[in-house]
Amino acid sequence: MKTALVLGGTRFFGKELVRSLLAKGVNVTIAxxxxxxxxxxxxxxxLIADRYDIDSLKSACEGLHFDVVYDQIGYSSEDINIAYEALKDKVGKYVFTSTMAVYEYGNNLNEEEFNPYTYPLKEVNSKDVSYGEGKKLAETALFAKTGLPAVAVRIPIVQGEEDYTERLLFHVKKIKSEEEIGMPNLEARLNFISAREAGEFLAWIGSQAFTGPVNACANGDIQLTELVNLIESKTGKSPILTNSITDENRSPYGIKETWTMDNTKATDLGYEFSNLKDWLPSLIDYYNNII
Known part of the structure; x- marks a missing residue:
């Protein structure tokens, strides 16, 4: 891979993707x-272009060709169709950032749990479907494009200092302020990926021969009880937990059942993931220190 186009690379782990590509010596274009x-x-x-407008994207990329396009901001089959029509003769490979939300709850879910090759295809706008359904249909539309090598990278919740969603920060703030956190199932388990690793994996998979869906997550998972206890150890404050959920106390991690992925396929391809518990405590330290 010598050239790459990144659709949506100016914040959070999109920035880490661009940094990783640059470190590999790739000539990077952001749109x-x-x-x-x-x-x-x-x-x-x-390039100044609207990724959701065929004419805008096609015009901006006129006369250009990229070895790989990275789509960080596709949320529906309509979005995929727009990018494909604008870029189909301008790219050699399509790497789509998908999500763990294509899976129902479960433990150590592998890629076969959702098959985009057999899922019923329909064109929808992201505003008309849930986040998970939109990503399912985006994958389905992508893999229906014959002749275009494609990868769908399924990632869990991304953690990092620049996380604009502030999901982990929410918990640190609530515990430090001795406010309630609403969680329906403290025994449920989650896994995560760091922003740095998400960017590095995306850059890496783009240079591999692999096509198809692939999970990417740090090694290991954590029970929600363990997570709040870890935050307690860093803040010195005891969490106040409740299963009476309100808009004010609702945890962004408030899942009803365990929801974790298996990264064996990516590991077998040759990628070495970090261990979740090697970096999560220091990230909590960071958030504790900035509050």
Whole structure:
């Protein structure tokens, strides 16, 4: 891979993807609407385009060709169809950032738990379906495009210092302020991936011959009880937990059942994932220190 186009690479783990590509010596182009600035300056090429508008994206990429396109901001089959029509003769491979939300609850879920090759295909706008259903249909639309090598990277909740969703920060704040956190099942388990590793894996898989869906997550998982106890150990405050859920106390991790993925396929391909419990405590330290 010598050239790459990144659709949505200006915040959170999209930035880590661009950094990882640059570190590999890839000539990177980012396509944005220009609203969030360019954090990379002249290290990247920048196209001003609306990823959700065929004519805008096609015009911006006129006369260009990329070895790989990374789609960080596709949320539906309509989004995939727009990008495909605009880029089909301009890219050699399509890497789509998908999600663990294509799976129902379960433990150590592998890629066979959702098959985009047999899922009923329909074109929908992301506003008309749930996040998980939109990603299912996006994958289904992508793999229906014959002749275009494609990968769908399924990731769990991403953790990092620049997480604009503030999901982990929510828990640190609530515990430190001695406020209630609403969780329906404290025995449920989750796994995560760091923003750095998400970016590094995406960059890595783009240079592999592999096509199809693949899970990417740190090794290991954590029970929600363990997580709040870990935050307690860092803040010195005891969590106040309740299963009476309100809009104010609802945990962003408030799942009803265990929801974890298996990363064996990616590991067998040759990628070495980090261990969740090697970096999660230091991230909680970071959040504790900035509050």
């Amino acid at each position: 944005t609407r220009g609203n969030s600035g360019n954090p990379f300056g002249d290290k990247v090429n920048q």
